Each structure stands twice: as C-alpha cells, then as structure tokens.
Amino acid sequence: MDSAFTASSSAVGEAPTSGEHRMGTTIVGVCYNGGVILGADSRTSTGTIRFLLDLHVLWDVLALPWVDSAWGTGNSVADLGMYVANRASDKITSLTDNVYVCRSGSAADTQVISDYVRYFLHQHTIQLGQPATVKVAANLIRLLAYQNKNMLQAGMIVGGWDKYEGGQIFSVPLGGTILKQSFAIGGSGSSYLYALLDHEWRDGMSQEEAEKFVVKAVSLAMARDGASGGVVRTVTINADGVTKNFYPGNKLPLWHEELEPHNSLLDILAGGSPDPMVQ
Amino acid sequence: MDVPAKGGFSFDMCCRNGMMEKKGFKAPGFLKTGTTIVGLVFADGVVLGADTRATEGPIVADKNCEKIHYMAPYIYCYGAGTAADTEAVTAGRESRVVTALALLKSHLFRYQGHVSAALVLGGVDCTGPHLHTVYPHGSTDTLPFATMGSGSLAAMSVFESKYKEGLTREEGIQLVSEAICAGISDDLGSGSNVDVCVMTKGKTEYLRNHLLPNPRTYVSSKGYSFVLGQTEVLATKITPLKQAEVTIGDAMEE
Numbered sequence: 001m002d003s004a005f006t007a008s009s010s011a012v013g014e015a016p017t018s019g020e021h022r023m024g025t026t027i028v029g030v031c032y033n034g035g036v037i038l039g040a041d042s043r044t045s046t047g048t049i050r051f052l053l054d055l056h057v058l059w060d061v062l063a064l065p066w067v068d069s070a071w072g073t074g075n076s077v078a079d080l081g082m083y084v085a086n087r088a089s090d091k092i093t094s095l096t097d098n099v100y101v102c103r104s105g106s107a108a109d110t111q112v113i114s115d116y117v118r119y120f121l122h123q124h125t126i127q128l129g130q131p132a133t134v135k136v137a138a139n140l141i142r143l144l145a146y147q148n149k150n151m152l153q154a155g156m157i158v159g160g161w162d163k164y165e166g167g168q169i170f171s172v173p174l175g176g177t178i179l180k181q182s183f184a185i186g187g188s189g190s191s192y193l194y195a196l197l198d199h200e201w202r203d204g205m206s207q208e209e210a211e212k213f214v215v216k217a218v219s220l221a222m223a224r225d226g227a228s229g230g231v232v233r234t235v236t237i238n239a240d241g242v243t244k245n246f247y248p249g250n251k252l253p254l255w256h257e258e259l260e261p262h263n264s265l266l267d268i269l270a271g272g273s274p275d276p277m278v279q
Numbered sequence: 280m281d282v283p284a285k286g287g288f289s290f291d292m293c294c295r296n297g298m299m300e301k302k303g304f305k306a307p308g309f310l311k312t313g314t315t316i317v318g319l320v321f322a323d324g325v326v327l328g329a330d331t332r333a334t335e336g337p338i339v340a341d342k343n344c345e346k347i348h349y350m351a352p353y354i355y356c357y358g359a360g361t362a363a364d365t366e367a368v369t370a371g372r373e374s375r376v377v378t379a380l381a382l383l384k385s386h387l388f389r390y391q392g393h394v395s396a397a398l399v400l401g402g403v404d405c406t407g408p409h410l411h412t413v414y415p416h417g418s419t420d421t422l423p424f425a426t427m428g429s430g431s432l433a434a435m436s437v438f439e440s441k442y443k444e445g446l447t448r449e450e451g452i453q454l455v456s457e458a459i460c461a462g463i464s465d466d467l468g469s470g471s472n473v474d475v476c477v478m479t480k481g482k483t484e485y486l487r488n489h490l491l492p493n494p495r496t497y498v499s500s501k502g503y504s505f506v507l508g509q510t511e512v513l514a515t516k517i518t519p520l521k522q523a524e525v526t527i528g529d530a531m532e533e
Contacts, residue, residue, distance in 0.1 A: 021414050021416060021418045044418075044420065083432065085412075085414070085420070086412075086420045086422065088422070089420060106416065106418070107414070107416070107418035108387075108388055108392075108414065108416035108417035108418035111384070111417070111418050111419065112384075112385075112388050112417060151391075
C-alpha cells in the first residue's frame with residue numbers, strides 16, 4: 001500500500017457553504033428472485049475530508065466516518081456533514097434503461113463518471129444492436145475508477161437486469177475493485193449495516209420482501225449515520241422494466257430512541273406521585 | 280481512457296504557489312463575492328435573486344455589483360465565488376438549460392475546484408422551467424428552490440419555511456426578496472441591495488435593484504466640497520509617459 005496519501009481538500013473550519021460536496025451516504029443493492037433492487041438515502045453534504053492512509057492498511061474512509069485523534073495523528077480523519085447542500089438528491093442514476101448505478105463519495109466525481117459511462121454505453125448499444133449487459137456497464141465504471149484512482153473518490157454499486165444472466169449486482173468501491181455479489185452496501189452509513197446483512201440476508205427473496213428489506217436497511221443506517229438522511233429512494237429492475245419508489249422521511253420505520261418512550265421517569269414525575277420509585 | 284485528456288489545466292503552479300506561501304510570500308488578493316444567491320421555480324417559470332455586495336477580504340469593494348450573467352436569451356446564471364471566474368465560465372451560446380449545465384459542469388470539473396465558481400443556473404427553455412445549482416468541483420443538483428453563497432444558510436431557512444409549489448409571480452418575487460434580505464441582514468459577506476430576475480416562457484425581466492433596504496441615511500446638507508489648498512501638498516513629481524516606438528526593421532538577410 002502507498003504511504004501517506006493526502007487528498008487535496010479544503011481546510012478545517014472553512015465556511016460550510018464552500019467545501020467540496022460529498023455524498024456521505026448509504027447505498028444498498030440486493031438481488032431477489034427476479035431482478036435487483038437498489039436503494040439509497042438522499043443527503044448531499046459539504047464538509048472536509050482530510051486523510052492520510054496508514055502504511056499497511058487501506059481504510060475505506062467512507063465506511064469509517066471517523067477515527068478519533070486518540071489514535072494519534074497521521075491516521076484517517078474525515079469530518080462529513082457540516083451543511084446539507086441537498087436534502088433530496090437522487091443518488092441512483094441510470095446508465096442504460098436496464099442498468100442503474102448507486103453513487104457515493106465525491107458528488108462531482110461520481111456524476112462525471114456516470115456521464116462518461118452512459119455515453120460509452122450508448123455507443124456500445126448502438127454498435128451491439130441490443131441492450132448492454134450489466135457486466136459491461138460495471139466494467140466500464142471499474143475501468144474509469146481504477147485508471148484514475150489517484151484523482152477520484154467514488155464508491156459505486158452497479159445493478160441491473162439483462163437477458164443472459166438476469167439480475168446482477170456489482171460493487172466498485174474506492175480504488176476500482178470489481179466484485180460480483182448477491183448484495184452490496186456502500187457509503188459512510190454502510191458500516192452500520194454489515195452485521196444486519198450478515199444476520200438477515202437470505203437468497204431468493206420475493207420482490208416485496210426485498211424492497212422492505214432495502215428500506216429497512218437504509219433507514220437503520222440513516223438513523224445512526226449523521227451523513228445520511230432525507231428520504232429513501234429505491235429502484236427495482238427486472239425483466240418487466242424499471243420501477244422507482246420514494247419513501248419520505250415520515251413514512252420510514254422508527255427505531256429505538258425515536259420511538260415514544262414507555263415508563264419514562266419524566267412522565268412519572270410529572271404525574272405528581274410523591275415517591276417516583278413506586279410504580 | 281484517462282480523464283482529463285492531454286492538455287487542460289496544469290496544477291504544477293498550485294504546488295509552487297503553496298510552497299511560496301509557506302515561505303511568506305503573500306498571494307495577490309482577488310475580488311470575492313461572499314454572497315447570497317437564490318433561485319426558485321414558480322408556476323410559470325423561474326425567479327433568481329442576488330445581493331449586490333462584492334468583498335475583498337473585509338472591505339466592500341463594490342456596493343452595487345451585478346452578479347447575474349447572461350448565458351442565452353432565457354437562461355441566466357447567478358454566480359458566487361471569485362468574480363473573474365464566474366465571468367470566464369459563463370460565455371456560451373446555448374439555448375437549453377441542460378446544455379448550459381453540461382458545459383459549466385465539464386469546465387469546472389476539469390479545474391478540480393480551483394475555479395471557484397458556485398452558480399445558480401435557471402432558465403425556461405422549450406422543455407419548461409429549470410433550476411440547477413453548480414458547485415466549484417463540478418457537481419450539480421436539480422432542485423425546485425436553491426440557495427448558494429455565504430448567505431445560503433440564512434436564505435435557505437426562509438425558503439424551507441415558506442416555499443410551496445405553484446407560487447404566483449408576485450409570491451415568487453416576494454419570497455426571493457425575503458430570502459435575499461435574510462442573507463443581507465444575517466450574513467457579513469452579503470449586503471446592499473436585492474437584484475431579481477424573473478424568467479418565463481419567452482420573457483425575461485431583470486429587476487435590477489428591486490429592493491434598496493440599505494439607503495444612505497446621512498447625507499451632509501452642506502455637501503462635500505474641498506477648497507483648493509485645504510490639503511497640504513508636500514511634494515510634486517511628474518513622470519512623463521513616453522510613447523515607445525517599435526520599428527519593424529527589415530528581415531534579416533542570410
């Protein structure tokens with residue numbers, strides 16, 4: 001691994017309105033028994049992202065939104081989310097009619113990559129005479145990400161359906177690896193989802209189950225990750241085409257501390273009982 | 280398949296400049312527009328608004344500058360960031376808002392955020408009203424209402440509480456003015472007057488100085504006149520400017 005790699009960035013303490021735009025984010029892609037479902041939150045934040053990579057370990061900065069200074073200087077530091085530039089952004093963009101990509105990382109980098117790949121795929125489709133396969137789309141993303149790894153900060157999940165292999169999910173994280181998986185997660189909020197996926201993922205879910213699962217996963221991550229929030233958008237791609245869904249914040253399930261309190265001591269005290277400890 | 284291709288901006292000077300600044304060399308200042316710019320989509324089109332203060336560090340360099348840039352007959356763009364950069368970026372002949380957007384985006388991305396232009400781009404073309412924000416690194420957002428610049432937080436609070444879909448033209452102008460006034464009063468980098476630009480299908484109205492919430496209240500009744508001799512002249516030095524004559528001589532003969 002390379003030694004100190006310093007990302008060019010704005011200084012700490014800069015006005016929240018002028019930092020680079022990052023999608024500290026949560027993105028999810030799952031295969032079900034007929035296609036794929038991609039899901040994402042909608043928050044685009046500005047903030048600093050300054051990091052030095054340690055000598056032997058590559059930290060996926062977007063999966064570890066903070067490492068305390070208790071670890072010592074010279075370790076990863078990222079501070080996302082000083083201001084929410086767009087609370088309703090659409091992070092799932094189309095590459096072709098049958099392939100979509102979830103974007104995380106630098107907003108500018110991922111938008112430009114998607115535009116280039118959409119352009120290449122358009123030409124490829126014309127030359128091929130039929131819709132491009134998901135594998136080709138994912139590899140085009142991967143080639144751009146790998147060959148420009150020094151200049152880009154983009155973690156992406158490519159998902160789609162084609163007639164040869166059906167629904168497929170490819171993960172292209174920082175650095176430009178490509179991994180075909182039955183489910184993939186990315187972004188700063190994904191660190192809260194690894195255990196959930198390990199515990200609850202099952203192959204071959206139905207469309208309704210998979211959709212509920214994606215919404216649950218993204219909303220859990222949004223509850224814990226400061227850089228994720230807003231609404232949940234999902235895109236379902238199968239043989240019949242593409243369906244887009246939108247879940248506004250007030251329709252999402254509530255978790256834990258967001259639920260109404262039961263047996264709250266404050267309510268008991270307000271009730272005027274002389275001895276609060278007596279139920 | 281490299282991005283960017285050969286040519287384009289060379290960032291060598293950025294390293295040199297950084298090194299020189301560390302050694303104590305002070306870079307020349309530039310005219311920044313710490314600013315409030317806003318835009319919103321209403322029933323018939325788009326309204327853009329901006330304040331009119333241009334700052335150079337802590338000093339107000341221009342109390343009534345124009346932050347709007349013409350891009351095409353019905354596409355205007357408000358710019359925050361360094362004034363020169365926003366001027367340079369907005370020279371185009373496009374007639375669709377998304378075309379203008381793509382050009383701005385690719386130009387700014389090539390310069391990796393060093394062209395410090397944050398823009399609100401709005402317009403009405405054959406496909407309807409559009410409003411986009413463009414950030415210095417080249418990312419864009421498409422929104423029904425948007426604010427940019429140092430006063431964007433103050434202005435966004437006004438929009439978030441009062442915006443609704445299907446505003447009328449008067450309501451749109453009123454809301455935009457309120458948002459800019461919030462930026463003028465609550466942000467140090469914004470001030471002076473409110474400029475508004477209303478774009479509808481086939482018609483653009485530029486309401487320069489639509490609101491003047493900061494009039495100059497004290498004006499000396501005696502006026503300001505300076506009698507000759509009031510200022511003591513210590514020394515006089517006259518430097519004549521010589522015309523340099525360049526003679527195009529004969530071509531050298533081998």
